[in-house]
Amino acid sequence: MSSVKNYAIKVNHVTKKFKIYYDKASTLKEKLVFWKTNNKNEERTVLEDINIEIKKGETVALIGTNGSGKSTLLKLMTKIIYPTKGKIITVGKLTSLLELGAGFHDDFTGRENIYFNASIFGLTKSEIDAKVDDIIAFSELEEFIDNPVRTYSSGMYMRLAFSVAINVNAEILLIDEILAVGDQHFQDKCFKKLEELKNSDKTIVIVSHSLNSVRQLCNRAIWIKDGHVKMDGKADTVIDKYLEECK
Amino acid sequence: MQLIKNLYNYRELLKSNVKKEIRGKYKGSFLGVLWSFVNPLLQVAVYAIVFPYIMRIQTDNYLIYLIIGIIPWTFFTTVINQGMVTVRMNAGIIKKVYFPREILPISVAFSGLINFLISCIIIVLFCIFGGVGISWHIILLPIIALLQFILTLGIVFALSAINIYIKDTEYIITFLINMLFYATPILYEASLFPEKIRFILYLNPMTQIIDAYRNIFLYHQLPSLAGIIYLALIALVLFFLGLLVFRKLEKGFAEEV
Numbered sequence: 001m002s003s004v005k006n007y008a009i010k011v012n013h014v015t016k017k018f019k020i021y022y023d024k025a026s027t028l029k030e031k032l033v034f035w036k037t038n039n040k041n042e043e044r045t046v047l048e049d050i051n052i053e054i055k056k057g058e059t060v061a062l063i064g065t066n067g068s069g070k071s072t073l074l075k076l077m078t079k080i081i082y083p084t085k086g087k088i089i090t091v092g093k094l095t096s097l098l099e100l101g102a103g104f105h106d107d108f109t110g111r112e113n114i115y116f117n118a119s120i121f122g123l124t125k126s127e128i129d130a131k132v133d134d135i136i137a138f139s140e141l142e143e144f145i146d147n148p149v150r151t152y153s154s155g156m157y158m159r160l161a162f163s164v165a166i167n168v169n170a171e172i173l174l175i176d177e178i179l180a181v182g183d184q185h186f187q188d189k190c191f192k193k194l195e196e197l198k199n200s201d202k203t204i205v206i207v208s209h210s211l212n213s214v215r216q217l218c219n220r221a222i223w224i225k226d227g228h229v230k231m232d233g234k235a236d237t238v239i240d241k242y243l244e245e246c247k
Numbered sequence: 248m249q250l251i252k253n254l255y256n257y258r259e260l261l262k263s264n265v266k267k268e269i270r271g272k273y274k275g276s277f278l279g280v281l282w283s284f285v286n287p288l289l290q291v292a293v294y295a296i297v298f299p300y301i302m303r304i305q306t307d308n309y310l311i312y313l314i315i316g317i318i319p320w321t322f323f324t325t326v327i328n329q330g331m332v333t334v335r336m337n338a339g340i341i342k343k344v345y346f347p348r349e350i351l352p353i354s355v356a357f358s359g360l361i362n363f364l365i366s367c368i369i370i371v372l373f374c375i376f377g378g379v380g381i382s383w384h385i386i387l388l389p390i391i392a393l394l395q396f397i398l399t400l401g402i403v404f405a406l407s408a409i410n411i412y413i414k415d416t417e418y419i420i421t422f423l424i425n426m427l428f429y430a431t432p433i434l435y436e437a438s439l440f441p442e443k444i445r446f447i448l449y450l451n452p453m454t455q456i457i458d459a460y461r462n463i464f465l466y467h468q469l470p471s472l473a474g475i476i477y478l479a480l481i482a483l484v485l486f487f488l489g490l491l492v493f494r495k496l497e498k499g500f501a502e503e504v
Contacts, residue, residue: 018502019502028413028415028419029415075501078344078345079345080341080342080343080344080345080501081498081501081502082498082499094345096344096345098343098344099343103339103340103343103344105267115259115263116263118259119257119259119260119262119263120260120340120344120346121344121346122256122257122260122346123259124258124259125259125262128259
């Protein structure tokens with residue numbers, strides 16, 4: 001079984017349907033009274049029979065229009081939601097950056113939040129101890145790190161969150177549209193860090209609309225359209241085709 | 248097995264979550280964490296006044312009898328009440344980050360256990376100064392507390408997951424707990440009931456638990472072995488049943504919550 005697994009993420013015939021509730025019956029009474037009519041719940045198929053294999057060390061972009069299902073695919077990979085049909089296998093420690101600052105506590109200080117956030121990603125205290133200085137240095141928030149994060153500006157908040165996520169040393173990094181973090185200076189820094197990670201052995205999957213960054217960063221792009229893989233290949237080729245259709 | 252692996256890998260998260268549960272509940276109040284000890288004592292004070300004088304209950308050492316009933320009961324109900332809503336309360340993180348979801352109910356149960364063990368100091372103080380004294384039987388406390396922990400955790404596993412899908416659970420359970428309070432010999436003695444129907448009282452695992460605590464603290468004797476075995480069986484069955492329910496339902500948390 002444990003033959004050479006050279007893939008990091010394998011998406012195998014995955015279909016995801018969401019139930020559309022027009023008026024969600026969530027109390028017992030409503031469930032009992034309307035249990036027949038409730039079965040008529042509309043379902044929307046967001047992804048249908050997706051097959052993707054992402055190799056270790058690849059940097060892949062998921063592109064597509066709004067509502068095409070790329071964020072859903074990313075959520076499926078992180079195991080926040082589960083496929084209706086099919087299977088997703090990931091190999092190695094995984095970190096996701098779906099929304100920056102998920103799990104931050106406003107009353108905790110920046111430092112406490114680093115510990116809390118990193119522990120959500122599954123790090124132990126000693127591991128965080130070893131990294132906390134790097135994280136603070138990367139975020140450039142030394143002056144404010146012992147203030148509660150509710151006093152932070154939104155840019156500072158994002159910087160801290162990004163610094164934690166990018167420094168937890170996961171083998172797979174899933175990022176949803178957050179290349180636009182902070183000011184120009186910090187954006188460049190993040191970009192550099194991502195390139196550094198790309199050149200090390202990390203697997204990165206990015207959902208993004210900033211196609212120029214994608215072109216620079218990724219060697220492969222997957223174009224998702226209406227829940228199907230429309231095109232999969234070299235980033236430049238796929239993006240060109242995508243732009244052509246968007247016109 | 249998966250459970251143990253997850254807990255080990257995410258032990259730091261568990262630790263900080265337990266801390267948050269203990270600190271967070273009474274945050275902003277003047278007495279803070281002290282409330283978790285003051286609250287049951289105030290409750291005891293009410294019953295200690297009402298029952299002997301109005302209901303004419305004549306139990307020896309009634310005050311201590313009450314305390315040994317109320318404090319474990321508080322452990323049980325706080326964990327159930329907080330645990331039931333813990334998944335819903337943490338909707339924000341559940342939707343955005345992956346982590347083993349069982350950490351949430353487990354942290355609630357752990358914080359309850361820690362609170363309870365600290366509260367046991369109050370029981371011991373009352374035993375010493377109330378003239379009952381203490382005996383070696385007290386070393387059995389961790390075993391009974393552990394059984395209660397497993398039992399409660401099992402219930403919380405199931406309830407926290409079901410509550411996401413059926414919001415009425417909260418209200419139904421609040422009522423049931425209220426009823427269970429009177430179906431457990433906390434305020435009265437089991438011997439109040441005729442022997443023929445007394446066994447019904449003892450089917451309630453909480454009766455067994457509180458009985459065991461009273462044996463080791465108040466009566467200085469070993470809890471009944473049959474009772475403990477029965478309790479352990481119920482606790483384990485509920486634990487695995489609860490975990491099963493939780494595992495079945497956790498995959499939909501992010502969508503339903």
